[in-house]
Amino acid sequence: MQFRTIIKILGQLVAMFSITMIPPALVSLIYKDGGGVPFVLAFVFSLVIGLIAYYPNRHQNGDLKAREGFLIVVLFWLVLGAFASLPLIFLDTPKLSLADAIFESFSGLTTTGATVLTGIEFLPKAVLFYRQQLQWLGGMGIIVLAVAVLPMLGVGGMQLYRAETPGPVKDSKMTPRIADTAKHLWYIYVSLTIACSTAYWAAGMDWFDAICHAFSTIAIGGFSTYDASMGYFNSPLINFICVFFLIIAAINFSLHYAAVASRNLKVYLRDPEFKVFLGIQAALILLCFSVLSSEGVYETGDQTLDQAMFQAVSMSTTAGFATDNFSAWPLFLPILLIFSSFIGGCAGSTGGGMKVVRVFLLYLQGIRELNRLVHPRAIYSIKLGRKALPDKVIEAVWGFFSAYALVFVIIMLMLMGTGLDNITAFSATAACLNNLGPGLGDVAAHYGDITDGAKWILTLAMVFGRLEIFTLLVLFTPTFWRG
Template sequence: MQYRTIIKILGQLVALFSITMIPPALVSLIYKDGGGVPFVLAFVFSIIIGLIAYYPNRKQRGDLKAREGFLIVVLFWLVLGSFGSLPLIFLEEPNLSIADSVFESFSGLTTTGATVLTGIEYLPKAILFYRQQLQWLGGMGIIVLAVAVLPMLGVGGMQLYRAETPGPVKDSKMTPRIADTAKHLWYIYVSLTGACTLAYWAAGMNWFDAICHAFSTIAIGGFSTYDASIGHFNSPLINIICVVFLLIAAVNFSLHYAAVANKNFRVYWRDPELKVFLFIQTCLVLLCFFVLTSAGIYTSTDQAFDQALFQAVSISTTAGFATDSFSQWPLFLPILLIFSSFIGGCAGSTGGGMKVVRVFLLYLQGIRELNRLVHPRAIYSIKLGRKALPDKVVEAVWGFFSAYALVFVIIMLCLLATGMDNITAFSATAACLNNLGPGLGDVAAHFGDITDTAKWILTLAMVFGRLEIFTLLVLFTPTFWRG
């Protein structure tokens, strides 16, 4: 294990990350809110630590193998999440504990959107901007991780998707080098953010709110500059804009790249995962609309449809924005939507959850097993698109599902051990492991009232979910540390 090379890389990352403290400090100067000092302190502290880690190891060279790759990816999130908490720790008002600061930072960077803060609109603009910026940077990190890095390590939804399926993802293969791939992804990501900002502004948001909400929308994060989230604006037009951009951000970014590069938008309709994703979204919206209308929750069908569309898309894509307290709906709907967050977005998107392609393959495998019961001697293949998948792909998906379920159960049991009630423990685990945000029970509005122990457990759950389980789980195996 090339530890000195890894320390050098982490030092570079921390020094680079320190630059992200500058924009919130500038926002503080613009709005004269007095919230810039914590960011200046965090900038100085981060760049000094980054240089201390980098400089003594600057001459270290050598090709990194898969083992080092796994460790760097995990440390990337753990280290940046920890340094991201510094401005929040340095804050005088509100005076956050270390557990609260770390929880909020990791929630932002992993695009979970769970918060310990209340009275958000009264916080300094610098803090509000920083929270949204964390989600935006985390969203970009997720895409580069999913599309460029994890496939090289042999894990992640894109590995299975790129290696084993036909269509635009495999045909285009993005670009051959990670740097080029990351650059093209940045172009798409920034362009979508700009378009979303302009749409929000045109719909009535001021520039600050438009930029902040565009950051968290494209990142499918869920942080807002108001306690009432998107519901603060009370605008069906803003709701629609949010839904459209959430759906775009939940699509595989390699598809966006293929569509732009080839100037052919038919690549979207040839993608089997996208078809399944849109089918799931349509079913959820219609089911929510039917239940809300039947229960008479809202006074008009237009309002019921607006709420059903927004909440169904927001929760199922793991954004977690809110226009109403969905926890007050008939219990069937909140539970349904939380279960839908286990599916999440497409592979290679900023969405959380297990990813649509994996859930679809689990469904196809289930159908195949049923057919085998009827015709034991028949040979059935699983096809994604028009190509049959080898059994090793299905085995990998089953392995991922088993690990996901195991991690979920362990985290939920740990939360129950802290004294949390059943509904709160279940929904909090789902909200953090799926990178969703809002839950039910004591975490329906915020996570500020749970114990510090529960916050640390849920912070770990966020990282597990963001790194697609295996990337972090492999570090706990003796085999990884041998040799």
């Protein structure tokens, strides 16, 4: 294991990450809110620690193998999440405990959107901007991780299967080198953010709110600058813009690249995962609209459609924005929306959950097993589009699903051990493991009232969900450290 090379790389990352403390400090100067000092302190501290880790190891250039790759990816999130908490620890108002600061920073960086804060609109502008910026940076990190890095390690959603379609199914990267891949992804990501913030501004937000909410929308994060989230603006137009960009951000970014490069929108229609994703969104919106209409929850049909569409897309893409208290909706809708987050967005998107392609392959495998019961001697293949998938791909999906279920059960039982009731423990686990944010019960509004022990457990759940289980789970195997 090339430990000194790993330390050098982490030192570089921390030193680079320290630069992200500067924009919030500048925001504090612009708005004169007095909240800039913690960010200056965090900048200096992070820069110094990063250089201390980098400088003695600067000449270490050992070849990194898959094992080092796994460790670097996990440490990337853990180390940056820890350093991201520094400004929150240094804050005088609000005064956060270590558990609260870590929870909030990891929630931002993993684009979960769960918060321990209340009275958000009264916080310094620097803090508000920093929370949104964390989600935006985390979202970009997820894209590069999923599209460029994890395929090299043989894990994640991007190399589950091989087929002649763009997106998560390609054996090779979009461009020959990771640097080129990351650069093209940045162009798309930044362009979508600019378009989203401009649309929000045109719909009535001021520039500060427009930029902040564009950050968390494109990252499918869910943080807002108000306690009432998107409901603060009370605008169907803003809600529609949010839904539109959430759907775009939940689509595989490789598809966006392929569409831009070929200048052909038919690329989307040829992708099976995209079609299944849109079908799920349409079904959820229709079901929510039908139940809300029959129960007479809202006064008009337009309002019902607005609320049904917004909450269905926000929850199922794992954004977690809110315009109303969905946990008070009638019948099975709250549980349905929590369960929809298990599916999440497409592979290679900023969405959380198990990813649409995995759930679709599990469905196809279920159909194949039923057919085998009827015709035991027949040979059935699973096809994605026109490409038959090898059985090892299906085995990998089942392996992921098994690990996901096991981690979910263990985390939920641990939360119940801290004193949380069944509904709160279940929904909190689902919300953090799927990087969703809002839950039910005691965590429907925020996570500030649960114990510190529960917060640490849920922070681990966020990392598990963001790293797609296996990337983190492999570190707990003796084989990894013996190899």
